[in-house]
Amino acid sequence: xxxxxxxxxxxxxxxxxxxxxxxxxxxxxxxxxxxxxxxxxxxxxxxxxxxxxxxxxxxxxxxxxxxxxxxxxxxxxxxxxxxxxxxxxxxxxxxxxxxxxxxxxxxxxxxxxxxxxxxxxxxxxxxxxxxxxxxxxxxxxxxxxxxx
Amino acid sequence: xxxxxxxxxxxxxxxxxxxxxxxxxxxxxxxxxxxxxxxxxxxxxxxxxxxxxxxxxxxxxxxxxxxxxxxxxxxxxxxxxxxxxxxxxxxxxxxxxxxxxxxxxxxxxxxxxxxxxxxxxxxxxxxxxxxxxxxxxxxxxxxxxxxxxxxxxxxxxxxxxxxxxxxxxxxxxxxxxxxxxxxxxxxxxxxxxxxxxxxxxxxxxxxxxxxxxxxxxxxxxxxxxxxxxxxxxxxxxxxxxxxxxxxxxxxxxxxxxxxxxxxxxxxxxx
Numbered sequence: 379x380x381x382x383x384x385x386x387x388x389x390x391x392x393x394x395x396x397x398x399x400x401x402x403x404x405x406x407x408x409x410x411x412x413x414x415x416x417x418x419x420x421x422x423x424x425x426x427x428x429x430x431x432x433x434x435x436x437x438x439x440x441x442x443x444x445x446x447x448x449x450x451x452x453x454x455x456x457x458x459x460x461x462x463x464x465x466x467x468x469x470x471x472x473x474x475x476x477x478x479x480x481x482x483x484x485x486x487x488x489x490x491x492x493x494x495x496x497x498x499x500x501x502x503x504x505x506x507x508x509x510x511x512x513x514x515x516x517x518x519x520x521x522x523x524x525x526x
Numbered sequence: 527x528x529x530x531x532x533x534x535x536x537x538x539x540x541x542x543x544x545x546x547x548x549x550x551x552x553x554x555x556x557x558x559x560x561x562x563x564x565x566x567x568x569x570x571x572x573x574x575x576x577x578x579x580x581x582x583x584x585x586x587x588x589x590x591x592x593x594x595x596x597x598x599x600x601x602x603x604x605x606x607x608x609x610x611x612x613x614x615x616x617x618x619x620x621x622x623x624x625x626x627x628x629x630x631x632x633x634x635x636x637x638x639x640x641x642x643x644x645x646x647x648x649x650x651x652x653x654x655x656x657x658x659x660x661x662x663x664x665x666x667x668x669x670x671x672x673x674x675x676x677x678x679x680x681x682x683x684x685x686x687x688x689x690x691x692x693x694x695x696x697x698x699x700x701x702x703x704x705x706x707x708x709x710x711x712x713x714x715x716x717x718x719x720x721x722x723x724x725x726x727x728x729x730x731x732x733x734x735x736x737x738x739x740x741x742x743x744x745x746x747x748x749x750x751x752x753x754x755x756x757x758x759x760x761x762x763x764x765x766x767x768x769x770x771x772x773x774x775x776x777x778x779x780x781x782x783x784x785x786x787x788x789x790x791x792x793x794x795x796x
Contacts, residue, residue: 380605400729407609490723509704509723509732515602516732518723 380408381515385483387415387474387508390446393489393521398450400519401487402458413481414454415464417473418443440467471507478514487517583674584613587697589620589688589718590651595703597658599733603701604662606731607673616695618678619651620687640681647679685721692728700730 386401388394398414405412420436443465451463464481466473478486490505509516588603590596600617607613621643655677663671680687692700704719719732751766765773 397729503724505723506720509719510717512732513734513737515734517729518726518732519729520727 380410381405381485382408382410383413383481383483384410384485384487385413385415385474385478385481387417387470387477387486387488387504388450389416389470389489389504390450391489391491391521393491393519395489396521397487397489397517397519398454400517402454404485404487404517405458412458412461413464413477413483414447414450414461415466415474415477416443416447416450417466417468417470417477419468419470443467470504471511474504474508475511478512483514485515485517486512487519490518490520582696584610584699585616585695585697586613586699586701587616587618587688587692587695588701589618589684589703589722590654591619591684591718592650592654593703593705595705595733595735597703598735599701599703599731600655600658601662601665602731602733604659604671604673605666605669606699606701608666608669608671611672613673614676615673616676616678616691616697617651617655618680618688618691619647620684621647621679621681622683644679644681648677651677651679683721684718685725688718688722689725689727692726697728700726700728701733702730703733703735705735 381404384401384405386394386398388398401412404410418439420439447463447465451461454461462481464477466477474486474488477483486508488505488508490503505516505518509518584607586603586607588596588600590600603615607615655675659671659675663669678691680691682690688700688702691697700722702719702722704717719730723730723732749766749769752764752769755763755766
């Protein structure tokens, strides 16, 4: 019942930061290992450009993702020295579940935006998809905190 | 709840909760939360302290529908609660609302009293939770069961009831189980877990059901009659007498049979 290997999926938003804090407290409680995973996605230009996909469109995005993850890790190290990080690219929910399998995680912790109505229809929730598809427990954290 | 002796214990244990409720009322927060809908389980070395309000307990809320998945969530909540010294596990059973029922119009006129329904549901839930606590205790003999358990029965949609009660209690964590529904089943039956994750303001721990074993595909051995028929006819006949009906006549296309004059002439059937 104790969680040995915790995977924190982060998009560096407020809710993701809260999820990370919660994951750290759980990891300290259970003495478990922590992996921070971030997934970035290249915009799909393939319709316009065909095979001539300009590589320097993707490279800055990847560099930015690496920088953000490194920044997050430098903030994380003092709080949790043994934390590991993982950068992935592709569809976020797929990558989160893939990463969980890769590190043999027994808990996924992630933030959720809790969008509603029109916003919800346009921007699907990654957390929702992960909750649906995951075979291991998922802990979701909402940024809002107090009820509206 | 009707038990006199237990009632006294319950009243004593309920003090902190009642105080919390009262303080909520004082702040003008009109809570539909009825204390009578909650009953405390006396369990192990439970000691109600007067100053319980000062150090806030770790409050877990579990949604339960008496399914196997819900029991997994319940056990997980017990495990989480036993990690801390001062924790409460609130177990909620949500009953479908009358307005969800096609017979609502009739029942509304009949002015059905909800109390007996809630009391019956609460009793069922309490018996179930007691049983699960025993099971948890025997499954984890070393674990100290020092947490308190409270049962709730609420007439509401499941996800709304969970999130609302979590808000009223100021819960630190919600634990829910989920069935891994796929395809059409998923479209028809909304997930309680999903609604909870969307609406809850506190962290939600979703416990999935274990993966179902792949259904075994059995491939039958080839029909011996057919094999014999193929051998005797040297490949001209595929099927035996009994299978010929099912498979239609064998036919072969020949590229050379295309009419040279018309390129689009259909393939000739023999």
